[in-house]
Amino acid sequence: MSGTLSFDALKSQVASGAIDTVLACFVDMQGRLMGKRFHADNFVETSYRETHCCNYLLATDLEMATPDGYAASSWEKGYGDYVMKPDLTTIRPVPWLEGTAMVLCDILDHHTHEEVPHAPRAVLKRQIAKLKELGFTAMMATELEFFLFEKSFDEIRKSGFRDLTPISGYNEDYHIFQTTKEEAVMRPVRNHLFAAGIPVENTKGEAEAGQEELNIRYSEALDCADHHTIAKHAIKEISWAAGRAASFLPKWHPDRVGSAAHVHQSLWTGDKPAFFDANDPLGMSEIMRHYMAGLIAYAPDYTYFLAPYVNSYKRFSKGTFAPTKTVWSVDNRTAGFRLCGDGTNGVRVECRIGGSDLNPYLAQAAMLAAGIKGIEDKLELAPDTSGDVYENEKAADIPRTLRDATVTLRSSKMLRAAMGDEVVDHYVRASEWEQEEFDRAVTDWEIARGFERA
Numbered sequence: 503m504s505g506t507l508s509f510d511a512l513k514s515q516v517a518s519g520a521i522d523t524v525l526a527c528f529v530d531m532q533g534r535l536m537g538k539r540f541h542a543d544n545f546v547e548t549s550y551r552e553t554h555c556c557n558y559l560l561a562t563d564l565e566m567a568t569p570d571g572y573a574a575s576s577w578e579k580g581y582g583d584y585v586m587k588p589d590l591t592t593i594r595p596v597p598w599l600e601g602t603a604m605v606l607c608d609i610l611d612h613h614t615h616e617e618v619p620h621a622p623r624a625v626l627k628r629q630i631a632k633l634k635e636l637g638f639t640a641m642m643a644t645e646l647e648f649f650l651f652e653k654s655f656d657e658i659r660k661s662g663f664r665d666l667t668p669i670s671g672y673n674e675d676y677h678i679f680q681t682t683k684e685e686a687v688m689r690p691v692r693n694h695l696f697a698a699g700i701p702v703e704n705t706k707g708e709a710e711a712g713q714e715e716l717n718i719r720y721s722e723a724l725d726c727a728d729h730h731t732i733a734k735h736a737i738k739e740i741s742w743a744a745g746r747a748a749s750f751l752p753k754w755h756p757d758r759v760g761s762a763a764h765v766h767q768s769l770w771t772g773d774k775p776a777f778f779d780a781n782d783p784l785g786m787s788e789i790m791r792h793y794m795a796g797l798i799a800y801a802p803d804y805t806y807f808l809a810p811y812v813n814s815y816k817r818f819s820k821g822t823f824a825p826t827k828t829v830w831s832v833d834n835r836t837a838g839f840r841l842c843g844d845g846t847n848g849v850r851v852e853c854r855i856g857g858s859d860l861n862p863y864l865a866q867a868a869m870l871a872a873g874i875k876g877i878e879d880k881l882e883l884a885p886d887t888s889g890d891v892y893e894n895e896k897a898a899d900i901p902r903t904l905r906d907a908t909v910t911l912r913s914s915k916m917l918r919a920a921m922g923d924e925v926v927d928h929y930v931r932a933s934e935w936e937q938e939e940f941d942r943a944v945t946d947w948e949i950a951r952g953f954e955r956a
């Protein structure tokens with residue numbers, strides 16, 4: 503339960519006039535909030551039960567196109583409705599907007615009222631339920647990295663995305679002075695999110711000019727994904743209100759470091775850390791070793807869910823803190839998987855592969871599926887690696903392009919068994935479509951290279 507307002511508390515705030523608008527939102531394939539703005543009276547009287555949306559919203563791309571090839575929705579099927587079912591445990595104020603509250607909705611079939619299997623929240627819930635059968639809950643944290651730019655989204659779009667000047671003139675990793683200059687955006691981000699019930703730990707400057715990081719306290723997987731999604735949305739809205747742009751594109755410049763969304767993961771049994779064993783030199787339990795072995799063995803299968811666009815793969819380059827290899831290491835930022843908190847209750851694995859553009863529900867679901875498979879099959883964890891993993895030729899590579907990741911996703915028996923064929927096929931189609939759209943594009947690079955000299 504990630505909300506801070508009960509339905510009764512919402513009703514009293516609507517009655518007092520403190521809240522006049524309720525955002526009923528669901529999460530789309532890209533991890534964005536989509537939905538409707540309700541007059542609060544209507545929401546608390548009737549629409550809290552359910553509302554509706556066109557089913558193309560879970561079969562579209564970033565541009566809201568209607569690609570062919572999806573089994574679930576198409577022109578042929580007439581693009582009917584889905585039910586948006588408000589999850590009343592997620593009601594929260596939206597303090598950065600006046601008189602507004604928000605509720606997250608699950609997406610149900612219009613006729614059967616069953617959850618739509620490829621809806622991101624449903625995909626994650628399915629893995630959480632599986633984990634529960636094994637006696638565990640997953641605690642997760644996603645670190646949000648992004649860039650702040652001097653100008654607004656509208657100004658940048660109107661200049662053809664040419665005028666990209668980061669808000670800072672230099673690498674601001676852990677810088678207090680430079681980040682002081684950014685407090686007009688970052689202070690409201692921290693405080694408004696906190697007031698919305700999102701347990702913000704801190705923000706900091708990151709290792710590039712204009713790059714920021716937001717850390718949110720770890721929580722159960724579904725709450726963590728809800729927090730991530732709302733935080734990303736809030737960062738864009740708060741930046742927009744301040745006349746700035748916040749971008750989660752993983753790689754906006756070939757010579758600048760990219761933005762990640764590292765995912766910290768641990769399993770628990772009740773309030774006991776199932777990953778911790780005091781007798782192990784690193785404090786790692788057998789369960790943790792099997793889980794990590796699954797994460798590593800199946801990394802190519804689920805890379806698409808960590809890197810869902812053509813641009814995502816531009817981030818994976820040597821010497822940028824973005825990994826290129828699917829190995830693990832102890833507190834070493836050059837490997838795909840980093841052991842953190844070793845020897846303590848907080849022992850956990852951080853997956854460093856994901857970019858800032860990942861959908862946290864799908865990413866966490868896919869990693870849980872891989873970890874669960876590791877536990878079920880008692881997979882053995884290979885020894886850790888050390889040194890500069892970029893230069894380790896024996897270590898396996900992360901799929902290097904969206905095309906490669908589509909092949910490994912399509913042929914993943916593990917994900918097909920864990921998520922179901924219809925879910926995997928749905929996202930394979932999304933991935934193919936993204937590649938088809940890119941292949942159709944004539945890029946600036948091609949024109950500059952060949953216009954005169956070809």
Ligand code: ADP
Nearest residue numbers: 641642643717718719720766767768848849850
């Ligand atoms: P870093 O040095 O990478 O910034 P932090 O100590 O700030 O590491 O922690 C990073 C994230 O890990 C935080 O969001 C924190 O809440 C989360 N975290 C801490 N303990 C756990 C745990 N046991 N399981 C999952 N996430 C955790």
